[in-house]
Amino acid sequence: MSAQAVLTPTPALDTAKAVSEQRRRKRISFLMVNGARLAVGVALIGSWQVFAGKPGSRALVLIDEYYVSRPTDIWDSLVNFVETGVLWPNVWVTVQEMILGFAVGLLLGLLAGFVVGSNRFVSDVAMPYVSALYSVPRLALVPLFLLWFGLGLTSKVAFVGMLVFFLVFYNTYAGVRDVDKDLVNTLRLMGAGRWTIVRRVTIPSAMTWILAGLRVSAPYALVGAVTSEMISSNEGLGYMLTRASGQFDTSGVFAAIAVMMALAIVVNGLVAAAERYFLAWKSRGEA
Amino acid sequence: MSIIGTAARTETTDSPSAQAAAISFRAISKVFVTPDADQFTAIHGIDLEVEAGSFVCIVGPSGCGKSTLLNMTAGLLQPSSGEVLYRGAPIKGANTDVGYMTQKDNLLPWRTVRKNVLLALEISKTVPVRQRKERVDAVLADVGLGRFADRYPAELSGGMRKRVSLARSLVYSPRTLLMDEPFGALDAQLRLVLQEQLLELWERERKTMLFVTHDIEEAILLADRVVVFGTNPGRIVHVEEITLERPRSLLELRQLPEFNQIWSRLWSLIGSHETKEEQ
């Protein structure tokens, strides 16, 4: 009995050790992953810098900088954009189009998704039409939108709104249909009315789907805004890009692309924050 | 007191005995149509009266239609023929008078344990707002989950989720309780505690109980009447009145020769029907 007690480590000590061991492993893997990421990034940008240049001007030049520019030149272009006051007004135009278009698409998508998803008859009637509209190549609609809404902000907002609408609509629709009937019945038996069920079951349950819709559609807001600017505009990031390209300013094109990437990162970060907020219970459950 | 047979069926709704009945099943059959258009008779010819304030247990092999019967009582399923009366009136739509603890726990995964139980009070409005939290915590403590009130359902074991579901159906004091194998997933120790608590509660409040279980011992311990179901199709094969003195305690009951006689009788009934099914 007592020999056994000596041989068996006390559970408390054991757990504490296991926990600190687990923490140590986590920290190491965090450092490794981020270190590797940084290394890959530096290697890519570094070789770009080294291998791109004027042909014949120095050793190691493999690609003509006329086509791919160089990281330092891109940086200079970016600084130039800022100094000449070109960057921020154009970023703001694009961001405005994204926000307004996203808001319109989101609201309409949620509304339509809920209505169509929660009514069998409406769904049976409407869905073939929605699918038909959805299968129209989106870019083909830009000229129409320009015709209807003019060359300014409204046509861009409409285009972004349409892109976002379909994605949000389909996800909300699927989410509403996916609601667990047993949960609905549980609340009905407690005496819950229609609205209580929507608020307590349908919305939270569809939230997973809706947020997936947001995650997919948020980058499309940027795509939509920039695309329609490129087709017809005199402001915005898309316009900056086409203008630089028209002047054969490769660095300027890459600088505009870099700004778009930064914007995309911000947007994705916001969506991830929304997901963390609304789906906190999910990560808890998996722990 | 006869609960099966034609006598009960021929009585009109407003006769005294029908009024005392909380739930009446009259010549109930349920035929499910499978996707490939086959018909499957889940239960056939069920006549049963559950008197107000009585504790009725249903035992029987799985697939004999026990859950189907509870679903009908809750108004979630319509019989193919016959009618189910609740307090003398046909059930139309969800029966909000019953608390239904289903076989599945049906907790909202995005709400903590406490908020899941609280929801029943928010919806039923049976307890004043200020006393709700206190009441919820008291019920959670009763089922032994006080420490887990702030966890999410996915952070609990199956047995713990069952207990949350039990707490939720008890907290708002519905007049009638339907329970579908509520203690099936629990260990013997805990099951005993909860059985005795349920008995205590029932003796205090005399709710009408329709309780489904696999466990014959549990049925005898709890019930005024044990209804034995057979399969193919699901039907009543025997009704046993349990006249054992109350209050009861399982540990004491096990010593009684009467208890053992009943147990053997019910066991042989269920056993024989189960083997018949396998032929």
Ligand SMILES: Nc1ncnc2c1ncn2[C@@H]1O[C@H](COP(=O)(O)OP(=O)(O)O)[C@@H](O)[C@H]1O
């Ligand atoms: N929705 C349904 N469609 C088809 N068959 C069903 C359905 N629900 C139950 N059944 C069948 O009816 C029978 C009784 O089911 P159930 O009431 O769940 O049995 P129990 O609860 O006694 O185990 C089973 O054979 C089951 O397969």
Ligand SMILES: [Mg+2]
């Ligand atoms: Mg069942």
